[in-house]
Amino acid sequence: MKRVTRREAIQGAATMAALPLLGMPSQSPAQSAALPAEVDVAVVGAGLAGLAAARLLQERGRSVAVVEARNRVGGRAYTDTARLGQPVDLGAAFLKSADVNPLAGEMRRREVALQSDDGDYWLFDRDRDGRLRDAATEDYDLLGLLYDRIDDALLDAKTLRADVTLASRTKLDVNGAARWADLARAMAGPLHIGIDYPQVSALDAPRLSGTGNDAWLPGGFGAWVTDYAAGLPVWLGKPVVRIDWANNGVTLATAEGQVRAEACIVTVPLGVLAAQDGILFQPALPAAQREALSRMSMGLINRIALLYEPGSFNAPANTQVLANGGGSRTFSFRLNVHNTPLVVATVGGEQARALETQGEAAMVAAARAQLKLIFGEAVDGRFLRGVASSWGQDPFSRGAVAAARPGFAVARRNAGRPLTSAAGRSRVLFAGEAFASADWAGFATGAWLSGRLAATEALRVLG
Ligand SMILES: Cc1cc2nc3c(=O)[nH]c(=O)nc-3n(C[C@H](O)[C@H](O)[C@H](O)COP(=O)(O)OP(=O)(O)OC[C@H]3O[C@@H](n4cnc5c(N)ncnc54)[C@H](O)[C@@H]3O)c2cc1C
Incomplete structure (x- = not known):
């Protein structure tokens, strides 16, 4: 058998599992508490994009509510x-190009010892x-x-x-x-x-x-994301079924109450966004956005x-x-x-x-x-x-990563355009791996970056 360096090996299929968590603080997000009536920004989904957005907003002194469908945080980054x-x-496992990866930088700042894949x-x-x-x-x-x-x-x-x-x-x-x-x-x-x-x-x-x-990551990628969520205002087990954005502000509705916000960041996977039985937007998503969503699909x-x-x-x-x-x-x-x-x-x-x-x-x-x-x-x-894992059958992921069909690459940009209410201010923003910049689209890093970008835009809208 021949040994080659990792540089020669393909990166995309690299698969990792992890050592037990060592001394990492962890705090369970809210499970059953009622949603707050009103916050500055409501975030749909507690994957890396939603958590990154919430963290930045919280750091800037804004009130936030992250509303998550599953009974756990992390989305497609999950350590069993x-x-x-x-x-x-069983989902995200490794950090691509860790030497130039901004999420790796964030992890190092949080004193996570990354281990090279060689x-x-x-x-x-x-x-x-x-x-x-x-x-x-x-x-x-x-x-x-x-x-x-x-x-x-x-x-x-x-x-x-x-x-x-x-x-x-x-x-x-x-x-x-x-x-x-x-x-x-x-x-x-x-x-x-x-x-x-x-x-x-x-x-x-x-x-x-x-x-x-x-x-x-020692301890697992998903375990790290759980740790990253500590201290953030996350409500678990509350699928958002409707987003009203017609009037002044945005209202997220769940089966167990609703929350009103000045702005909203939607981070659900593209498959959920595009699904007929997904989230009901009122008014409906613009035709150009629905068309763009139909030109993309979830790879598995x-x-x-x-x-x-x-x-x-x-x-x-x-x-x-x-x-x-x-x-x-x-x-x-x-x-x-x-x-x-x-x-x-x-x-x-x-x-x-x-x-x-x-x-x-x-x-x-x-x-x-x-x-x-x-x-x-x-x-x-x-x-x-x-x-x-079975990411395709999971109603809250409906696949692994988003991709545009050949001939429709522009759909990636159009599918995530912010919604602007009649009052003229952007109120509904989209984030997640599907809408990340080309360098990191599909990767956890892209999700994290796009969440921070959406939070920055929300701060601008809030003034
Ligand atoms: C098998 C697999 C392997 C992968 N390997 C890697 C890897 O090694 N390295 C890497 O960088 N990336 C990898 N990825 C990609 C990476 O996991 C994703 O890019 C990243 O986790 C996506 O984060 P996100 O926040 O955009 O979406 P998600 O993590 O999916 O977060 C979206 C959240 O929205 C929630 N949600 C859905 N519907 C609703 C609703 N109606 N109401 C409220 N909440 C809702 C979901 O439950 C979820 O928590 C892999 C993905 C898979 C599936």
Whole structure:
């Protein structure tokens, strides 16, 4: 097996779990208290975007209420600490390009020790009989060449504003690398943004490579977000069903009361915003915004965490494993996640959707079967139990990350335009990963930045 540095490995499918939380203060947000009658700014959703907005507003002395549908904060950043006896991130897991990542800066200011992601990377190939074996050194290079080609095509499309499919701008059957093309496509599509390669937009999709210096959080990404929420005025278990913005101010309605605010920041995932049975806006969202929402979709990525007996995999912590021959049904694995006997698989796109409808047991079985193919029966015999996320079926996420369809990249900007009431002041602002700046769209960092931006705009509106 060949060792390559993380810089050479693809970043998008990196998967982490975490060490137990050590000495981090935590405070439960309000669960059952009644909503306040009136605040300066009401925030819908307690994911990173909503929490970032609330924190900034609170720091500037404004009254805020964050109204959250679930009985927990964090949204798509969620660390399961109970089911496998070890914390495991079932949503956001790592910080991309931590050396230039503004959210990493915020974490460091809060004295969170980030750990760099420099695990091994193992590639497996299929022989003529369909058996998996270690890939040859040149195969790593061939796959790397294809990643570079895809990244170049993404960069070109952004430079030329070519709003077409990524597939139409990439030629991957080159230099003997064609055998690895399906794996490269899987890494750039379903495992990167949750969308199968033929539907990926060259203009909208984020590039594959960052600086190569990814990092993860001791304790788990989701656990950190829970900690970040401490001290913020969050009301849990209260889905917002209606937003009235016609008159002076904005009123959020839930089944258990309402709150009126001078301005409102909506941070629900794009899938919730676009859903017919989602939040009712009164007046309705403008036609141009509804049109833009219909030009976007939620890609699907799921994590499947498998617990084995200690010592089952003779691999360094966080070793990434990829196998050729899966086509769009490829899994990306991390072995011995964070030095625990956990394996975390990532699946995306239509494969993730099909598996999700079959239920958690089927997802766990599928990931386990793939590992058995690679590592054999003996390892499989040491499997203990597994858990899986189902972000697509979750009514409060309806997918993993937002993407514009090819030809409609502009929709991302139009789908999140602020609503201006008849009185002429912007009162409803939108934030979240879907509406983040191009550099960080889709990532937790984008959500955090966009929440802060919306809060800044709300402060301006409030005067
Ligand atoms: C499987 C997976 C892996 C990922 N991996 C990474 C990664 O490694 N690194 C990374 O940077 N990013 C990753 N991401 C993306 C990252 O998780 C998101 O970009 C980020 O968490 C989104 O934050 P947000 O605040 O925009 O949305 P969310 O976190 O979804 O927050 C929105 C909130 O709104 C709430 N809500 C929904 N409907 C209502 C309603 N009607 N009323 C009130 N509240 C409502 C939701 O419950 C939720 O809490 C991953 C995502 C997934 C799903």
